[in-house]
Amino acid sequence: MNVKTKLSDCLRPLLLGALLLGNATLSTTTTAEVRPLDRVVAIVDNDVIMQSQLDQRLHEVQQTIAKRGAALPPEHVLSQQVLERLIIENIQLQIGERSGIRITDEELNQAIGTIAQRNGMTVEQFRAALAQDGLSFADARDQVRREMIISRVRQRRVAERIQVTDQEVQNFLASDLGKMQLSEEFRLANILIPVPDGAPSDTIQAAERQAQDLYQQLRQGADFAQLAIARSASETALEGGDMGWRKAAQLPPPFDSMISALSVGEETEPMRTPGGFIILKLLDKRGGGTQVRDEVHVRHILIKPSEIRSEEETRRLAERLYERIKSGEDFAELAKSFSEDPGSALNGGDLNWIDPNALVPEFREVMANTASGEISKPFKSPYGWHVLQVLGRRATDSSEQFREQQAMNLLRNRKYDEELQAWLRQIRDEAYVEVKL
Known part of the structure; x- marks a missing residue:
């Protein structure tokens, strides 16, 4: 069992955060070996990201990809993706700091205890397993704290402003799509080629060409997860684009109807969405029968x-x-x-x-x-x-009340996914970011 992977599974769809490593020092002996000092790789508003943070996160991502059996993209490509993820996380952590979001030791202990329990361990067994996996308990606590802060930031800034009306629920339940979605569930992966808001036509056309090129590579047998890691701008890029289990109603049109026609392992053609051009792959499906x-x-x-x-x-x-x-x-x-x-x-x-x-x-x-x-x-x-x-x-x-609650959750999740991607683009655009790689 890989405890690092389990940590990430138990919390929000984020990879585990990296810690700022101590700066290397120069030896004071006459035969000193010169060691490079840690250096800044990005300035993000009022904070910085260090080379040591990038190196540690990059190492973790490489391990995760390797354990999935996927081929690794070139390191400079993966490094850019990982740095972008660190930048987005850093912005959210600074928002949390300014908003006064704090995770108490008691809350953190409770979260660690829950993670250990999900892995069938006591906290002491969990600590030992972390050590065997090359991660200190203190590091793990700090990573969990960061993920909890980011989760609460998203709850306040995104989830709390999403509203689904009773009329939307009833319209959905009455639709053919709604009836179908209450009986089947899909596991999806995605590749997103972004298009900035208000982009000129040549930028849109260039993004569409990129998406079509990727689609042709997929049709010729290219590995979806590897392309997602190397080329996608989605929040799930470093997970090979894996979005987990979704209902089609959570997806923006026209994907809601397209997914139902796919066989497991097939991809959709690139389609335009508010965030850019997106390709979806059906990894698995389940459901049907009595709920x-x-x-x-x-x-x-x-x-x-x-x-x-x-x-x-x-x-x-x-x-x-x-x-x-x-x-x-x-x-x-x-x-x-x-x-x-x-x-x-x-x-x-x-x-x-x-x-x-x-x-x-x-x-x-x-x-x-x-x-x-x-x-x-x-x-x-x-x-x-x-x-x-x-x-x-x-x-x-299943009862009518349960069907209504399912519909409410599906519609909220669809709106949340769209709103989250838009919000992440917004805070990234509004932040001062200077990359020094």
Whole structure:
């Protein structure tokens, strides 16, 4: 088992972040060997990216590609792709810093514990496995912290402003495409040749020629993952373009209908999208038959930081409420008095039966690890500090409500993908970036 890969799998679709290595020093002996000092390879707004960061990330990416059995592109090509990924990550981390996003040690420990549990290990076993894989525990914690910050930045800047109306859901459910999408799922990879907003016609034509050239190479047997790593501008380029499992409804037209006609292993022709020209490959598909989902009956108390209550004070209040519940006070009465979730507070914090996939990852993870009838310790999500109690679990067949929730999730994911790519281009264009390679 490759623990580095598992770390990346457990969190957001980002590769693991690289650490700033200590500068090399000159020996003070008379027979000193001169060692090159670390150097700046890019200036990004108020921060820099060092050669050591680029080298470490490049090494990790090369290892990951090699373990997938894919051919490596030339190092200078891969290096440019990796540097661009580091630049985008750095911009997001600076946004997080300016927005006051902080990951506490408690949250980090909780995340590390979850990762270890997903790998079937204790934290100590996980630490030993990291060491065997050539990664220190301190490095791993810092990488997870960075990924958590980036995830929260995206939640605030992208996910929270996406809205899906009830009418959009009903229109989707009534469509032939909607009926089909509730029964089948596709694993996709993509190659994106970008086109800047407002680009002149010659720039658009040049991008289209690049995309057509890549498509012809694919038809002649070229490796999709290798071309994606070397040429794609997509967020998933360094993963060989692998986007994971998607419904066609998550894809911008006309790909939603084109994917259904593909056989596994086939690619679409290049198509124009708002971000440029994109080629999709169908890696696998699954689904069909009766849909069964797990539901959890859960209630919670939400406490939010505010201008008059600091993060630390909020955490302490959540802990006091937890202790009061454990001492025998009524959960529902405390929720009515203290919870700041307007949708559930008056109901004693009761969220009723709910699909775990409809919840934010932090809430879902704690809920999954809490036994029926048990109360969780206080934990943090993007919304604030929670205490939850699991009241029951059940498996249920698909219902109209479930179909509507599926449709809502699919439409939100489609809008999120489009909005995220547009937002990443925007922050990249607005940032001051000076590459010194």
